[in-house]
Amino acid sequence: MALRLRVRRKTHIVTPVRFARAITGLPNALDPDPDDRGFAMSTRPEFWGVTDARGAMIGITAGQTVEMRVLREDIDGAAPVFITVTPADLIEVAAPASGGPLTGSDTFQIKGLKDEPNKCAKVQARLGDAKGPVLGELECHIFALKELHIVAHFVTIRGVPATLGLGSVSLDALKKVAEEDIRTVNAIYRPAGIQFELRDARIDSIDDVPETGKPFKVPGKVSFVIEEPDVSFKEVKAIMALNSAAHAINVYYVHRIFGGNNGFAARRGTIFAKDNPPGVVISDHSRLMGADRTLAHELGHYLQLPHPDQSEKVFVTKVDMWMLRRLMQHAALTPGHPPHHDDVGYGSSVRGTGITLKDFGLDTRDSECAILRKEARLELGR
Amino acid sequence: MTTAAVSRLALESALFNTLNVVTVTVFFQKSPGKPKSGARGIASLQFQVKNDGQVVQTGKTGANGKIEVRVSGGKATVELLHNNEPVSTYEILVDDGPFDPVDKQTGKEPALRHVGIQQRLRHLGYQLGRGGSDDDGVAAAVPAPGPDRKAPPDPESEADPDDQKDDKKSTERAKKNLKSAAYDDLTAGTERSLLDFQADEDGIRVSGVVDAGALTNLDDDDRAELEANRKKTLERLVQIVGE
Numbered sequence: 001m002a003l004r005l006r007v008r009r010k011t012h013i014v015t016p017v018r019f020a021r022a023i024t025g026l027p028n029a030l031d032p033d034p035d036d037r038g039f040a041m042s043t044r045p046e047f048w049g050v051t052d053a054r055g056a057m058i059g060i061t062a063g064q065t066v067e068m069r070v071l072r073e074d075i076d077g078a079a080p081v082f083i084t085v086t087p088a089d090l091i092e093v094a095a096p097a098s099g100g101p102l103t104g105s106d107t108f109q110i111k112g113l114k115d116e117p118n119k120c121a122k123v124q125a126r127l128g129d130a131k132g133p134v135l136g137e138l139e140c141h142i143f144a145l146k147e148l149h150i151v152a153h154f155v156t157i158r159g160v161p162a163t164l165g166l167g168s169v170s171l172d173a174l175k176k177v178a179e180e181d182i183r184t185v186n187a188i189y190r191p192a193g194i195q196f197e198l199r200d201a202r203i204d205s206i207d208d209v210p211e212t213g214k215p216f217k218v219p220g221k222v223s224f225v226i227e228e229p230d231v232s233f234k235e236v237k238a239i240m241a242l243n244s245a246a247h248a249i250n251v252y253y254v255h256r257i258f259g260g261n262n263g264f265a266a267r268r269g270t271i272f273a274k275d276n277p278p279g280v281v282i283s284d285h286s287r288l289m290g291a292d293r294t295l296a297h298e299l300g301h302y303l304q305l306p307h308p309d310q311s312e313k314v315f316v317t318k319v320d321m322w323m324l325r326r327l328m329q330h331a332a333l334t335p336g337h338p339p340h341h342d343d344v345g346y347g348s349s350v351r352g353t354g355i356t357l358k359d360f361g362l363d364t365r366d367s368e369c370a371i372l373r374k375e376a377r378l379e380l381g382r
Numbered sequence: 383m384t385t386a387a388v389s390r391l392a393l394e395s396a397l398f399n400t401l402n403v404v405t406v407t408v409f410f411q412k413s414p415g416k417p418k419s420g421a422r423g424i425a426s427l428q429f430q431v432k433n434d435g436q437v438v439q440t441g442k443t444g445a446n447g448k449i450e451v452r453v454s455g456g457k458a459t460v461e462l463l464h465n466n467e468p469v470s471t472y473e474i475l476v477d478d479g480p481f482d483p484v485d486k487q488t489g490k491e492p493a494l495r496h497v498g499i500q501q502r503l504r505h506l507g508y509q510l511g512r513g514g515s516d517d518d519g520v521a522a523a524v525p526a527p528g529p530d531r532k533a534p535p536d537p538e539s540e541a542d543p544d545d546q547k548d549d550k551k552s553t554e555r556a557k558k559n560l561k562s563a564a565y566d567d568l569t570a571g572t573e574r575s576l577l578d579f580q581a582d583e584d585g586i587r588v589s590g591v592v593d594a595g596a597l598t599n600l601d602d603d604d605r606a607e608l609e610a611n612r613k614k615t616l617e618r619l620v621q622i623v624g625e
Binding site: 002003004005006007008009010011012013014015016018032037038039040047052054055071073074075076078079080106127128129132133134135136137189216218223225256258259260285318319320321322337338339340341342358360361363 | 404405406407409410411412413414415416417421422424425426427443460462464465469470471472473474475476477479481484501505506507508509511515516517518520524525527528536538539540542544545552555562563565566568569570573574577578579580581582584585586587588589590623624
């Protein structure tokens with residue numbers, strides 16, 4: 001069927017295709033969420049390399065195959081579309097064989113081969129065959145894998161343990177849940193070339209706050225009452241210092257956190273990690289919201305990412321559909337009026353897990369992938 | 383090559399053929415926006431133009447992806463070809479009317495409130511999805527807004543008096559959180575293309591907001607900033623496309 005173009009002022013621009021995530025639904029390593037915000041490419045971080053593509057941007061871990069989709073916005077659904085990639089030493093088409101023609105869902109697979117400084121790759125959708133006119137382009141950044149270690153602490157506070165939603169609190173059972181969470185976290189971070197490995201898991205117990213010598217205020221809970229000097233930061237600090245392992249990210253699973261929060265991260269360089277090691281706290285309550293995605297969000301904070309939708313004065317200042325797709329968005333408190341705000345590609349009322357690659361000048365909390373990789377490099381050097 | 387159908391006339395006939403043909407320019411591009419260089423154009427597209435089912439033009443696009451389409455009687459068909467076979471067909475309708483006003487048309491049904499913005503974005507090649515009388519996303523039906531999204535309740539926390547004052551700001555912030563109906567009358571395609579446009583234009587903050595007045599609980603400074611950004615977005619859109 002013909003596509004109708006209503007031409008005003010005697011000119012009209014047609015952009016036949018764009019690139020998008022291959023599926024909707026929960027995050028997985030095969031189907032990353034590209035940074036398809038706008039067609040302008042913004043300034044790339046140092047050493048990333050640049051192409052002349054104008055469109056979406058994606059990160060791929062070297063050696064990884066990922067799936068993407070061509071969205072036919074202004075071209076016939078039956079037009080033969082082929083995928084080509086360049087340069088051949090950085091990237092290859094894994095499926096379909098010969099790059100096309102794309103069929104059905106218009107998905108294709110590409111494999112990142114190696115991370116080379118100042119070089120990146122380009123994916124092109126072509127009409128007709130592999131030498132046909134280029135309809136649209138995607139820029140790919142291929143990243144060498146950086147592996148960060150996690151030590152999980154399952155903490156009992158004044159006799160009330162973290163259960164991670166289980167009836168049993170055996171170390172093996174808790175560790176298995178933590179490993180499953182980390183698997184999802186790794187799928188989310190795969191486009192940034194970062195992987196977390198559970199190095200150790202421990203059952204820890206604490207009753208009193210060392211700094212005050214007084215018991216934790218509420219059994220099972222890390223409290224934070226700013227007006228009460230004995231509680232204030234001190235319970236947070238006590239948890240962060242508990243049996244802390246060196247050369248790893250310490251993740252403390254507790255039953256509850258102040259204010260009914262799902263998670264909390266003491267970021268290096270902030271007041272929460274001033275006199276104690278940095279770390280992450282995850283509550284049992286986070287199981288209701290997706291504890292794996294909460295962990296991914298808090299690890300983002302640990303690696304220096306802020307909430308992108310937060311100003312000095314107001315917690316949630318931006319609720320557009322792109323913001324809702326971001327891992328670091330403060331999801332729990334967001335209105336979801338239009339249906340496309342309720343489901344941003346991950347399912348109804350499921351928070352997005354996108355990590356931005358582009359760096360739009362007026363958004364001071366952008367370019368998350370570059371921040372993560374820089375901080376991961378520093379973390380590995382510590 | 384360009385041809386036009388005419389009637390044969392008798393020698394010295396007082397009758398004549400009138401070629402009521404206008405030429406419009408369609409740019410095929412890899413990304414939207416006014417062509418600032420050849421880099422955006424889709425080169426080497428083989429095409430043919432038909433009027434009333436007759437092929438009247440054939441050719442191949444240059445670096446800027448431009449096709450000068452000769453339109454007879456307000457309509458023409460452009461076909462993209464591969465191996466001389468049509469693979470994608472476009473019905474060209476010439477519209478001499480003005481764009482709708484760019485400001486939100488409050489009082490109209492949701493689908494018609496942002497038609498002026500949609501027409502301009504579409505003119506620039508931004509993709510609005512489907513729906514509407516031309517099935518190009520302009521004036522597409524807007525789904526009914528859903529309820530507020532809320533975090534699952536935590537009975538333990540709700541029963542804990544400390545959690546009501548723990549981190550006092552948390553409670554205050556929750557009350558102050560942005561409440562927004564600003565996006566309720568936008569389709570997904572319209573919001574996305576508006577965001578795309580803002581991201582593509584230097585000096586505009588990416589917010590997707592076309593109605594800062596519908597955002598409640600914002601600090602005055604934040605509201606003023608968003609409102610200024612909204613105005614700048616619309617002004618830029620008008621500046622690029624025209625009224």
